[in-house]
Amino acid sequence: MDCRTSSSLNEVRLGKEKFGGETHVYSVAYADSEIDDVISHANKVIFNSVNQLECFGAKATHLPIGLRVNLGVSHSYFDLADPARPSSRLEEIDLTRIESVMDRISGFMLHCNCENGSVAAFSVLLDRIEIRLSGLLAWLDWVSLGGGIAFTKDGYPIDQLAVRLRACADKFGVQIYLELGDIVIIDTTALEVSVLDIVENSKAVAIVDSAVEAHMLDLLVYRESAAIAPNSRPHSYFIAGKSCLAGDVFGEFSFAKPLVIGDRISLLNAGSAFLNMSVLQACLETGAGLYRHSHSRRARQDLRDAALVWQLRRWQRGIISISSPASISSMSMRAAVGAISPPILIPKSISANSPARCGAGRTASEPPTPCLKSV
C-alpha cells in the first residue's frame, strides 16, 4: 500500500502509523482541538471550505494543501450519498473565494461520483470539470477525483478509464488520485445465513440466523434489498432476520426448491456494508494514484481486514495489479483472515459470472438512470 486517505484524526493516525507512505487527510470540518495532531500525521491536508483553510491553513504551510471544490455536478443514484445534493455542505462552491486562495493550495478534491459504472458518464463529468476549472487546474500539482468509479466491475473498460485519466493529467500537468471506495470488494463477499424457521403470512417468510441491522445496515439506510443468484426460480420467499425489528427483511427471493429449516443462503455483495466504514487503501498502476477514502467504525475492522485480504487475492490473480502488495505481509493477511467472526464471509469465485440482482438501486445490475447534474 503506497497511499491512503482519511477523514478523521484517528484514521489519519492509523494510516500513518500502520501503513506508512503517503497519507492524505480530509475532513468536512476540522476542530481547533485536533488540527495540530491531524497535520502531524499527514502528507497532504485537504480543507472542505475556504473558511477552514483560512482558519487552519497557516499551520500546514510545510505540506501540500488541497481544497475540496463543488461544481454542482455529480453521478449518484442516492440523494443520501450525493455530494451535489441541494444545500450540500461538502466542498467549496464559491469560485471567487477559491480563486483568492489559489496561491496557498496545490491541489483540488472533486468528489462527484457514486457507483458510476460507465466510463462514458465519468468522462462527461470530467469534461465539465476541465471546462469549468481549466484556468485553475493548470495552477495545480494534483487533483483528487474521489471515489465512486466502479472500475472493478466485470466488463468495465478500465483501459479507457486509464487513457481518459492520463489525458487529463497530461493536459494540466497534474497527478490524479482516485479513491477506491467499495469497488475493492464488489462481488467478492457474501453473507452466509441459515434458515431457522419458515412462517406463512400472505407470503412465505424464511427467518434466518442473521439480521439486516446487525450485518447489512446499509439496506435499511438506503432502503435497498440484498441480492441472491440465481433469482428467477419458482419458489418465492421473503428472507428475514431474527432481530425484533419488524422490517428486518433482506428481500424477496426465489429458489429452485421449497426452502426447509437448515437451508443455507448466500446473500451476495455483502462486503460494502463492512467496508463502508473501513480504512482500506491502495495505489494502483493505472496512470493514476488510487486510494480508499475511509470512514470510521472500529467494530467492523476485523471484517474490513478480511475484505481487504479477499480483494488483494483477487488482484493478485491478475484482475488488477497492485504496485506494492508486498507491503502487507502474509502474516498480517493470515491474522486478518483469522479474525473473521461469524456469520461467515466468503469470497466469491473470481471466474463467476456477474450475479443476477434484485431490488432497486445500488446492487441492481441495471441501476436506474442517475442524476447527472448540469453545470
Place this chain on the structure above:
Amino acid sequence: MDCRTSSSLNEVRLGKEKFGGETHVYSVAYADSEIDDVISHANKVIFNSVNQLECFGAKATHLPIGLRVNLGVSHSYFDLADPARPSSRLEEIDLTRIESVMDRISGFMLHCNCENGSVAAFSVLLDRIEIRLSGLLAWLDWVSLGGGIAFTKDGYPIDQLAVRLRACADKFGVQIYLELGDIVIIDTTALEVSVLDIVENSKAVAIVDSAVEAHMLDLLVYRESAAIAPNSRPHSYFIAGKSCLAGDVFGEFSFAKPLVIGDRISLLNAGSAFLNMSVLQACLETGAGLYRHSHSRRARQDLRDAALVWQLRRWQRGIISISSPASISSMSMRAAVGAISPPILIPKSISANSPARCGAGRTASEPPTPCLKSV
C-alpha cells in the same frame, strides 16, 4: 429491577446474571445451537411461532411457556417498526394452530404498539384483542402486551392506563406485562454539539462536531429529523455532521441569532438512539408488570447505562415510582455516569415544557395519524 426480557442468548444471560429476578426470553427464531443455553437462563420462554414451539417446547416444560400472537392489529407510525406490516414474520397468525397448543402454554405476547401516546387508542386495541382472543385469554396465566405505550410523556393519563390494564387483568385472571421500550428516556437526553464551520449553498449550513450515522443513526433509518427547542426563530440553518456522508444532516432549525463558530446546540430527545439497543428493564407499580424489551449492541452500553441513570433519577423525583430502585446500587449508578463518553449527553430538566419538534414522525409533538389496522 424486578423483571426483564430479552431477545437473544447473550441478553437473557446478561439479564439473569447481572440483574437477577424474573427474566423472560423471546426470540424471532431460536437456533438448535442456542436453545438449551437460552432456556437455562430464563424464567419464562416465549416462542414466535407454533413451529418453534413444536421444535423446542419440550425442552422448556419446567417453565411457563408463551407464544407471540399476531392479530393483524397495530398502532405504529413506521412500517419498519410495525409488527402487523404485510407479510410480517413476527407472531403466530394461525388461530387454529394456536388453539391446538393451548395446553402447552400459559401466556401470550401481543406486541401491537409503537410510540402510542394515546390511552384511548391503546384501549381500542386492547378491546379488539379481548374480543378476538376472549376464549383463549381465560385459559392463560399471563399476557405480555409489549412496548410502545408512551406513558412517560408529559400529560399522559397514566392512571387511566392502569385502570384499563387492571380491568383486563381482572376480567381474564391474567398478569399483564408491558415492555418499557424507549419511553424510559423520552425527553431525558440531548446530544450536545458545537459549530465547527458555517457554509452557504443556497441555504446556510452549520457543520457540527458530530455525525448522524455515528450518534443518531435512527434518523437515517427512519428518515427523520432531529429536534431543537425553541425552533421558530428568524435565523434558519441546516445542522449537518462532519462525516463524509452527503446526507449527514440532523435537520433544518431556526435560531434567535445568527450562528457563529463555537456555538453549542442541543439536539433533543437523543436518548432513544442509544437505548434502542439496550438491555434496560424495570418493573413499575401500575397494576401491571413492566419491563424493557432489549436489543443488542454492546458498543452503546455505556450510553444506555447513562440513560438508565437519568431516567431513574426522573422517576425518583416522583413522576413514576419504581418498585425497587434500590436494586441498582448508588455505586453502579455512579459508575454508569462515569462511563459517559463524549459527545456529552445531558438530562433534560424535568420541569421543562415539552419541546417543540420538527420533521415528521416519531419526534413530532403532533405525529401523523397512525395506521390502526382493523381486526
